[in-house]
Amino acid sequence: MPEIAEVARIVHFLRLHLVGKTIRTASAVDDQIVFGKAGTTGDAVSAALTGRKVISSGSQGKLFWLVLDKAPHVVMHFGMTGWLQIRGVQTSYSSLYRDTDTRVETWPPKYTKFHLTTTCNPAVEVAFTDYRRLARVRLVDCPGADIRSHAPLKENGPDPVQDTDRFTLAYFQSKCRASRAAVKAMLLNQKFISGIGNWVGDEVLFQSRIHPEQRCNHLTDAQTKTLYEVIRYVCQTAVGVLGDYHQFPSDWLFKYRWSKGSENPTLPGGEPLAHVTVGNRTSCYATRLQKITLDGVPVVVEEEKNKEEVVEEEDGGRQEEKKPAPKGRKRKAEWGSTDMPKPKARRGRRAAVKKTEEEEQEEEEEEEGVKPSKPVAKRGRKALMR
Structure with missing residues (x-):
């Protein structure tokens, strides 16, 4: 998912x-999901762009915008699979999780939501796809100049x-x-901090040596200071190379984290990797x-204690083999604190059913810290068994 x-x-x-060019034509599809909020429609976007000069472009975390010579201005968010393509220009690097060549022959590209053409010669053609x-x-x-003081930008953190x-x-x-939230969930909350998504969150926690399920209020001042400094380091480094993962440092988790489902994933030094769901995201x-x-x-x-093959008993040091815990056994903190985060219940057959597009949309909006535009209807037993 596109991040900072x-x-x-x-x-x-x-x-x-x-930037600096005038838009000759603009058109948009009638997509009430992509455009349908705060009075925005595809026709309204087309009208706002047509004939306008682009004065500047900026970003705040995952949100970015075009400032035109006359309001209203256009603010955009890529969601999970959105991208902006410029005809004849490779705007993205193919990566470990995105393997696309954005220099398309067919124009406008498939799944275009809006596209525009400038007045200059040769014309610049831009398309927003998802x-x-x-x-x-x-x-x-x-x-x-005041765009960051208005919704949706003002609701987001720094x-x-x-x-x-x-x-x-x-x-x-x-x-x-x-x-009291898990630290990974807090990092994904755009009201707290803008721009951190799944891979950046995993990277800063790995570099800080902090578990993604660690409760925020159980972090020491030294840990929060380290985490703060690592957030700045990871984000500045990634932004500095414009997201080109080929230029990321070789010791980053990013280059090895895409191993979910593989057998015994490890770092080059042999350190085991594992995956856990935190904040509705796989960490x-x-x-x-x-x-x-x-x-x-x-x-x-x-x-962790159950992984030991032998334990020493208190009544004379006699050793015996300890049986592993049942598969469904919940983890319990040794010190017995009620503040310890409770693990989520094991997912049953119903939870294993593939998520619908509407559920994924709701999760994405929850991550951004906003209320879903439409509640997801509960599915009946027959729908789940299909």
Whole structure:
């Protein structure tokens, strides 16, 4: 999913190819999911773009925009599979999770939501595409200089790269102390901090040696300071190379995290990798390096103790083989704290049914910290068994 680095990359290409030019034609499809909020429609987007000059382009986390010479202006969010294509220009790198060549021959491309053509010669042609319809396009009627003070931008937290005056250590530590959420879920909350998605969240936790299920209010000041510094480092590094993963440092988890489903995934040094669902997202972590802690001390859970083949009893040192715990056994903190995060119940047959597009849309909106536009209807037993 496009995150802070990928959005910075597309803004780079917009500034290079579109800013300063006048839009001759613009057209959009009638997609009520992509456009249908705050009065925005495909026709309204077409009318707002046609004949307008593009003054500037900017971003805040996962959101980016075009400032025109006359309001309203266009604010966009890629969702999970959205992208912006410029005809004849490779705007994205093929990557471990996105293997596409955006220099398409057919124009406008398949799954286009809106496209535009400039007046210059040769004309620049731009298309916003999304095949899963989880992207968002909004019109914001305000002075261009005030765009970040209006919805949807004002609801989002500070950008860790650009907002150095807002994203401070004091701000970060105060938010952590006040939250009982798992740290990975907090990082994904766009109201708290803008731009961090699944892979960036995994990377900063790996570099900080913090377990994704660690409760925020159980982090020490030293841990939150390290996490804050690593967030700045990872985001600045990724944005600095415009999301080109080929230029990421060789010790980053990013290059090895795409191993879900493979047998015994490890880092090059042999460190085992595992996956766990946190905040409705699959998180990858190094099991030996990232431990749940209390006051900075790793917590020994029953699941780990059961891995030992032999235990010594108190009545004379007699040793006997210990049977492994049943597969469905829940983890229990050794110190017995009621604040310890409870593991989620095992997913049954119903939960294993493939998610619908509407459920994925709802999860995406929850991650952004906004209320889903439409509640997902409960599916009956017959629908689940199909």
